[in-house]
Amino acid sequence: MSLLEVRDLEVHFPIRSGTLFQRTVGAVKAVDGVDLDIEAGTTFGLVGESGCGKSTLGRAIMRLTEPTKGSVTLDGQDILALSERKMRAVRRQFQMVFQDPMASLDPRQSVESMLTEPLRAHKFPGGSAAHAKRVRELLDVVGLPESVVNRYPHEFSGGQRQRLGIARALALNPSLIIADEPVSALDVSIQAQVINLLKELQERFSLTYVVIAHDLAVVRHISKTVAVMYLGGIVEQAPAADLYRQPLHPYTRALMSAVPVPDPNVEETRSRILLQGDLPSPANPPAGCRFHTRCPWKQATRCDTERPALRELPLVAPGHKVACHYAEDILSGTLTPHEVRPEEVAMTPAADEPGSIETTEAHVAGGLTPGGPPGAR
């Protein structure tokens, strides 16, 4: 049985217009129908470009952002149905490690106070003596000396701060840790140390990880299963080795081909898939397959009308799920890639008058699209 089950999760942020009488004129579909099954003791990697909704998905699973639809089942318990009080008690089972370790530590809180706080909130048994012991234990586990208990976050280096963030996440003995870009804010030399620490802790405390990252190498290194997100949905999910060896979805192929190969001879000759156009706005995602506007394998039928479900290909690649109508044909080479002309994509929900939205909240959507709105140049 899976430790974490996510079914048809949706997080839609309303776009409001009007100053006095606000009305909802649309929604940014940050997460739009995601299913996940995460086995206990494994690491699940979630990759995707900026703005694809991977961080929002992580926060929605933890109910830090309230999902608009779907279910999240942790250890057999539907956590979206829980009241706030009950939810607080359940929170000890899963914790989050944040991207920016400076921002995720309260600058006015000493290490001791920071690590004791969750123990007190959940009435960790044994009183203050036990709490102090636990704080020292936690510091030891993440490789920090006990002498730092009276220090403040600004006195630490980036790597040490991330260790503190990890120690805090471990304080309540959680079974699941969601790490949102745990190393992307760190120096490359420190990244490896933190990744290794995470791996070591996983073995020691049989933790389950969901690692959200845009760094393909990091995810490959630590994940058992990897899922690729595009525009609020998962387009491909497979065991890490399979996914990197044989990506099936056109988007994953493009993503993988963007990773440089350390061998200069291979690098010169290998073919790269350069995606045309920009990421469409999540406020107005394309109909049908989300990727059809940029897909070099796009076909005349189905792609722009029917949204492909994430399905397993038992014959060609067992355990490998992909959301593409033509995955088999692309794999077998029956279909060949063609030129893609960047399509003009409207930034605003089609149904409403564009002017009013553009002046109020359109920047929300625009900010998620790297390089500004499509068709701007």
Next chain:
Amino acid sequence: MSVETTDATTATATTPSRPPASLGREALRRLVRNPMAVVGMVLIGVFVLVAIFAPLIAPYSPTDNSWLDQVRPGQYPGPSAEHWLGIDPLGRDVFSRIIFGARQSLLIGVVALALGAIAGIALGVLAGAFGGWVDTLVMRFVDIMLSVPGLLFAIAVAAMLGQSLTSVMIAIAVVNVPIFARLLRGEMLGQRGADYVLAARSLGISRSAIVFRHVLPNSFTPVIVQGTLTLALAIVEAAGLAFLGLSSSNPSTPEWGRMLTDAQETLTSAPMLAVYPGLAIVLAALGFTLVGESLREALDPKFRR
């Protein structure tokens, strides 16, 4: 594991053993290094000491008019050995009146600030902690308060409560409520989305604990700065209200603003009578402004080195 220990040990080496420096202590260190702050603190120090020890410092009583016989119309004795700043038209020692005036100013400033800040902070916390419709309601109320001109309101309060120190204090306090409320609310809203608040939420820490232990302390810096600056403003405002005759109904009470009003009548023959209280107001206000501005610099993370 060996890799990790290297990181930890090198880091311990780079941060040599010294007493743990809290943010407040570091801010204080930056503050005393700033000459602007030192000048401001000296001014405030002198002002406060003078106000507290006025009866010991002042050579005479501020209401003693025993030197009336030395005063002729249009001719007022200037500084002398007995009367450092001369004698006013009613035969009182100007120096003593300035000294005792500091008391009034400090009292009005501190009480008005305390009232205004407490009410403003309460409203700000309410709006910032709950957000949503509570926020809308509180902020609209604050907007209404902002829309009433301060001076007009002060005159209205004085008219309702009669001329008294209390009405001056209340008037100044009310003018400052919206400033504190807006400032704190805005800062709290900004902090509420911070990662450390998310982290606290994910740890299952209760809403009230998050607000009072994390959001509020991290939002308080601009309020402290504003408080210092408000003291300066309150002193000027109190003088202004006294100048308009809205302060204490007893004309012999030594007050810098009232001294300015009185000096107006003799501005051509004895202009210095207006300069002394004016200078006192400026220096006291300057002291608080300097400290406020340097506090802002010392506490602002952007200035942190």
